[in-house]
Amino acid sequence: MEHGTKNLDGSFLKMNCEDCQQNISPHLDGELDEVSSASIRTHLSVCAPCAKLYEDFAVILESCRDGAPSEIIPPNSQALWCRINNLIESELSQEPPIEAPRKTWLSRGWNLTFSQATAGVLAIAFISSLLTVVGIRNYFEPSGEDFTSRSDTSQTTLEKILSKVGLVETPQQARERRMKEQQAAIDYWTKRVSERRNQWDAKMRDAFDRNLNLIDESVSEYTTILQQNPDDDLTGEMLDTVLNDKMDLLREFSDL
Amino acid sequence: MARILKNRLLFLTGRTTIQLLLLSVVFLFAPAEGAAQRRFSKTYPASPVVRLTLTNRSGTVTVEGWDRPEVQVQAYLEAPAANVNPLMVDGILFINIVKDNYGRADIGNVNFNIRVPADAAVDIETKIGNLNVSSVRGALVRAKISSDGDITLTNINAQRVMAENGIGNIFFDGDIRANGIYRFTSMRGDINLRVPFNSSFKLIATAPSTRSINLGSFANGNMRFVGDGRRVTGQVGDGSSTLTVTNQRGSIAFIRR
Numbered sequence: 185m186e187h188g189t190k191n192l193d194g195s196f197l198k199m200n201c202e203d204c205q206q207n208i209s210p211h212l213d214g215e216l217d218e219v220s221s222a223s224i225r226t227h228l229s230v231c232a233p234c235a236k237l238y239e240d241f242a243v244i245l246e247s248c249r250d251g252a253p254s255e256i257i258p259p260n261s262q263a264l265w266c267r268i269n270n271l272i273e274s275e276l277s278q279e280p281p282i283e284a285p286r287k288t289w290l291s292r293g294w295n296l297t298f299s300q301a302t303a304g305v306l307a308i309a310f311i312s313s314l315l316t317v318v319g320i321r322n323y324f325e326p327s328g329e330d331f332t333s334r335s336d337t338s339q340t341t342l343e344k345i346l347s348k349v350g351l352v353e354t355p356q357q358a359r360e361r362r363m364k365e366q367q368a369a370i371d372y373w374t375k376r377v378s379e380r381r382n383q384w385d386a387k388m389r390d391a392f393d394r395n396l397n398l399i400d401e402s403v404s405e406y407t408t409i410l411q412q413n414p415d416d417d418l419t420g421e422m423l424d425t426v427l428n429d430k431m432d433l434l435r436e437f438s439d440l
Numbered sequence: 441m442a443r444i445l446k447n448r449l450l451f452l453t454g455r456t457t458i459q460l461l462l463l464s465v466v467f468l469f470a471p472a473e474g475a476a477q478r479r480f481s482k483t484y485p486a487s488p489v490v491r492l493t494l495t496n497r498s499g500t501v502t503v504e505g506w507d508r509p510e511v512q513v514q515a516y517l518e519a520p521a522a523n524v525n526p527l528m529v530d531g532i533l534f535i536n537i538v539k540d541n542y543g544r545a546d547i548g549n550v551n552f553n554i555r556v557p558a559d560a561a562v563d564i565e566t567k568i569g570n571l572n573v574s575s576v577r578g579a580l581v582r583a584k585i586s587s588d589g590d591i592t593l594t595n596i597n598a599q600r601v602m603a604e605n606g607i608g609n610i611f612f613d614g615d616i617r618a619n620g621i622y623r624f625t626s627m628r629g630d631i632n633l634r635v636p637f638n639s640s641f642k643l644i645a646t647a648p649s650t651r652s653i654n655l656g657s658f659a660n661g662n663m664r665f666v667g668d669g670r671r672v673t674g675q676v677g678d679g680s681s682t683l684t685v686t687n688q689r690g691s692i693a694f695i696r697r
Contacts, residue, residue, distance in 0.1 A: 229491045229561040230580050230600055242529040383545040391568045391587040395606040398627050402688050418667035422648050436586040439538060
């Protein structure tokens with residue numbers, strides 16, 4: 185996820201979640217410069233998952249600060265480091281010298297048999313064709329649509345040809361694969377919820393059941409529509425949405 | 441004379457007994473009343489662009505912007521009272537009732553009244569209960585209810601606004617900023633959006649079950665009904681912002697401000 189947020193001077197500060205999550209710990213330790221820290225703060229202000237991770241880090245750090253130091257601090261840390269260093273150096277000096285390679289890969293002569301050369305040429309041709317196909321496919325794919333929620337009617341001609349020869353998934357296959365993944369996640373969270381729900385009060389249980397039933401009604405309705413009309417893009421998209429909603433509901437109640 | 445005194449003594453004794461009984465009744469119920477609702481209150485100095493991240497379990501959360509550089513947290517804890525341990529780290533105020541009470545089954549509602557600097561980013565969520573945010577103009581307003589509850593966002597001027605609930609209504613009354621992102625999602629309820637007439641946005645509004653999408657004054661030639669009226673897509677003004685509204689089993693309505 186990448187978030188662009190306007191800075192005070194009107195410029196955009198962009199940071200993706202990966203960069204932010206890698207830098208959270210150094211940021212909390214005060215090891216980053218002011219610009220990087222500001223970028224992180226900006227990203228955190230608009231990105232809930234990163235803010236949650238940051239919260240977890242902060243809580244751990246806070247609890248470490250609150251608690252008494254449990255580790256034993258050596259009386260002379262400098263002397264200890266010198267000893268460790270000497271130990272490593274002495275071990276390194278005892279290691280047998282590594283034998284120099286007799287021949288490098290490049291220095292070896294190209295003594296290939298005819299069959300090896302043919303196989304190599306074919307492999308290169310196959311890889312370049314595949315890359316071209318993928319490149320063209322990405323170029324022609326309509327933007328702003330989720331491939332899993334598309335139907336045959338919205339496929340480009342190239343996609344239709346590729347799916348006929350089995351090089352890419354048809355929208356139905358993509359949808360089925362996605363639904364299987366979602367169902368696996370739903371099964372996992374359902375199990376977690378069933379372990380926890382006897383600890384909830386009646387109000388919590390009622391609200392959860394009411395919402396889950398409502399989602400299941402929608403899932404059932406959309407599945408029926410798709411069985412009758414597999415090309416209904418909108419219903420495919422809505423089914424995907426409500427299955428995500430179901431995953432979210434289960435996940436959010438599993439931590440109670 | 442002695443008889444009169446004896447009668448008077450008996451009368452006084454009887455009256456004292458009644459008074460004592462009344463007092464006991466008062467003392468019996470007074471602590472119960474006190475334990476039913478406890479109050480938490482704390483004020484944190486904060487930068488104008490502080491972020492509030494709140495995760496509640498059940499109860500009503502009300503967040504209001506004000507012109508002071510501080511965050512005032514008031515929580516009313518219904519019995520059995522939950523633990524509330526806010527944590528202010530690096531300009532972000534974290535309040536997580538779920539985490540602070542993990543493993544506890546017996547927790548009463550926690551009703552929050554929070555005041556934040558008007559430019560603050562507000563990110564609040566709850567499992568059950570209503571969420572209200574007003575007079576905030578920061579980078580982000582996010583309100584999420586996992587199950588039942590209404591979301592009311594009034595006098596909002598934020599770059600990113602996200603409101604999501606299960607069963608309940610969503611009401612937004614605020615500005616649509618240029619290049620902003622606005623997302624409103626509900627399973628069942630009414631979504632009402634009150635925005636200025638001169639707003640600019642690209643719209644994707646979907647109500648698959650009811651097909652009840654009322655664009656009001658924002659209906660124009662650029663709007664297109666798709667999927668037998670289940671979705672409306674189009675553009676208002678220059679369309680620099682994106683507005684995505686999805687209501688699985690309820691209505692969507694636009695109101696001109």
